Amino acid sequence: MDTFGDLASELVRLPDRGTYLRAASELLSKLFPCDGLAWNELDMRAVRAEVYARPQTHPFGDLARKLLESRNDHPLVRSDLVDSMTGVWRPRRLSDVVSDREFYESRLYREGFREMRINRQLSLRAAQLGPGILHSWVMNRWNHDFSDKEMDLAREVQPVLCLLDTAYSHPHTSMTNPWPVDAFGLTDRETEILALVAQGLKSTAVGHLLGISPRTVTKHLEHSYVKLGCNNRVDAVRLFTSTCRRAPGTSDFRAPW
Numbered sequence: 001m002d003t004f005g006d007l008a009s010e011l012v013r014l015p016d017r018g019t020y021l022r023a024a025s026e027l028l029s030k031l032f033p034c035d036g037l038a039w040n041e042l043d044m045r046a047v048r049a050e051v052y053a054r055p056q057t058h059p060f061g062d063l064a065r066k067l068l069e070s071r072n073d074h075p076l077v078r079s080d081l082v083d084s085m086t087g088v089w090r091p092r093r094l095s096d097v098v099s100d101r102e103f104y105e106s107r108l109y110r111e112g113f114r115e116m117r118i119n120r121q122l123s124l125r126a127a128q129l130g131p132g133i134l135h136s137w138v139m140n141r142w143n144h145d146f147s148d149k150e151m152d153l154a155r156e157v158q159p160v161l162c163l164l165d166t167a168y169s170h171p172h173t174s175m176t177n178p179w180p181v182d183a184f185g186l187t188d189r190e191t192e193i194l195a196l197v198a199q200g201l202k203s204t205a206v207g208h209l210l211g212i213s214p215r216t217v218t219k220h221l222e223h224s225y226v227k228l229g230c231n232n233r234v235d236a237v238r239l240f241t242s243t244c245r246r247a248p249g250t251s252d253f254r255a256p257w
Helices: 003-011 017-031 063-070 075-086 100-104 107-116 148-167 188-197 203-210 214-228 233-240
Strands: 036-043 048-054 120-130 133-141 251-254
Touching (some): 003 017, 017 036, 017 133, 017 148, 036 063, 063 107, 075 120, 075 133, 100 107, 188 214, 214 233
Antiparallel strands (some): 036 133, 120 133
């Protein structure tokens, strides 16, 4: 099974970030069977968090607020921040960074995770947008840790999640064609590549996601420039600028201080 290719092909052509988060969470829950999972954005400097959770019908209230309240106590958050300074991104389990005894004695467990029945977690970093601004996927379990085999799978999956997070970096990002470019005679593939380039992806990364070579990506871009009447990707990308809006299904919280 080509996990990288299968994930990319399933997730790269979705209409917006909200649809991507729903589809990605469903696929990840199959790859890593769990009681629940979430995509998180945590901004330590602005004291802001955004959470997309699966299932959405959980009884635990505002998860973005809970993430902010626990940000300084959570072992995985602290470990993520250390990695962000060293530039080394690695999937990690909660049990990799804290002992059971320390965790069960922590305020995080006593005042939050015990009620939520979470004592095992797997975290996959998807992006770092700046100092202290992290995107991560986190899978949750109760009394059943993630295996070494699942960690191998996590290391295989993480690179494509990073590329997809960049591709869907804005809430209204679309990998289909929401812009009026049909008049230019662009093909579906040319439009798809321009949409990915508009999110900051290089030709090599676009090729990985679409299963084509970087040279083929460059050729499609050159054809697009001719049709658009320009000679560089900066001018071409200007046609793919749209007003951002929040993806449905997410919760957001900014601390009032």
